[in-house]
Amino acid sequence: MTARWFPDEMPMPAANAHTVGWWEAAADHRLVVQRCTQCAHTRHPPGPVCPRCRSTASDWLELPGTGRVYTYTIVRQAFIPSLQDRLPYVVIAVELDGADGVRIVSNLVDAEPGDVAVDMAVEVAWEDMGPELAVPRFRVAPVASGRKERP
């Protein structure tokens, strides 16, 4: 259970039959990606049809929750008015480990905005938004002993 980073006024998801699995896994603190069971292509956001082979058959592949920052931005103007007092905040696109190239949009938390860098290793930090909703954000992954992080 981790701290709230964004206020209650943020928009809430309205899941449909094809996307509810992603949100249910998240509520359980499981980071998953939708995988086509016909051709094994992974996709995000979740949807009803595989964009590669058009199969409607899919499952949810559970991921380790780690990845690397593919790109980022440090938001310094409140385009979303309810986030005015959370500025500056960091939006990242994370290339998730084990997901065959899938990149999800999230936030870097528990770090100074100036710390963010492309290729930085991150790990999921769950934020409980309510009894049925948790949201994955990411923190800097601890450096394994003997391995030097790139600056």
Next chain:
Amino acid sequence: MIAGVATSDYPHLPNMSEHAVHGQAADRALADAGLTFADIDGFATTGFFPMYATGVAEYLGLHPIYFDETNSGGSSFEVLVEHAAYAVESGAVDVVLVTYGSVQLSQMGRRLGTGGGGGGFAPGPAIYDALWGNTLVGNYAMATRRHMYEFGTTPEQLAAVAVTMRRHAATNPQAQERELITVDDVVSSRLVADPLHKLDCCVISDGGGACVVTTEERAADLPGTPVYVLGAAHATTHHLNLSAMPNLTVTPAAQCGPVAFARAGITHADVDVAQLYDSFTITVVLTVEDLGFCAKGEGGAFVEDGGLEVGGRLPTNTDGGGLSACHPGMRGMFLIVEAVRQLRDEGGATQVPDARIAVAHGTGGMLSTGATLVLGLDAP
């Protein structure tokens, strides 16, 4: 062919409704073409809610046998003109009026505290960005950061685009921002979404424009200088989620640009002047690469040191673009109007000498749609 073009007044229209802007632009474009509303049998426009074109047609008193409302964001008007060109060629319609109008700047002041994205419902896949505080500017910023990471593009190179746009705007009496700026001014302006500074972002304006598309036969009877649509194409890579963008450094221009050029039978060396969607400085850098004026990753070098200025490698956005002249929300129509004016030698202080072939390219959504028009003075 495009037989008439016009812009409405811009950039600040506090006493006009959105429909009135369409109407003003339409009146002027028809006058420019030497036509009246009685000559119009086709109509196209697009806006932000369904049946938008029908609403504007009603306001203009039109009952067209052809209408189009294709909305692909910033590339919409290039698509609408392409469709109109095919329609008149097919004989399905004779004269298509295409209009655009927006009073988004004036409306912002009237809707205090009700800006979009502040809470409530984010429809469909928008939630995968909205819940993490990501917005359109954030997506363009992230694409910029990736381009910097992969190719070493610098803030100063991006700034060069803004400097050139401002230089062109300085001699446009209608432009929203006309005071000359330096690279240093741009990179010292406040960051809105790092690495994009305020001056890397387009202005927010009221304004509109219109053009008239008709057959070569019909255009021959008209008083002005019509312009050929030599070739056109459009493409989409994804919708709005960055997760669905196949490659953050490649836009749909990479797909539709070469097709449009091939259809027009032109090479890059043939292009005298370009009007390229400049929602942000990065949009132009990506577009010159994807249209093939330079290799992927070399856009930064291409745009710096006056590369986009009249007299430079590729004279671009001779009215000052969205970065300085106006950006009422979807400025694709302005690209078309300015391209036609350049070909007709009406470019004024920023006229490219002997311009005979122009490219207008719109980019929409989150770098998700693109549409290219190749326009020329000479018959194909």
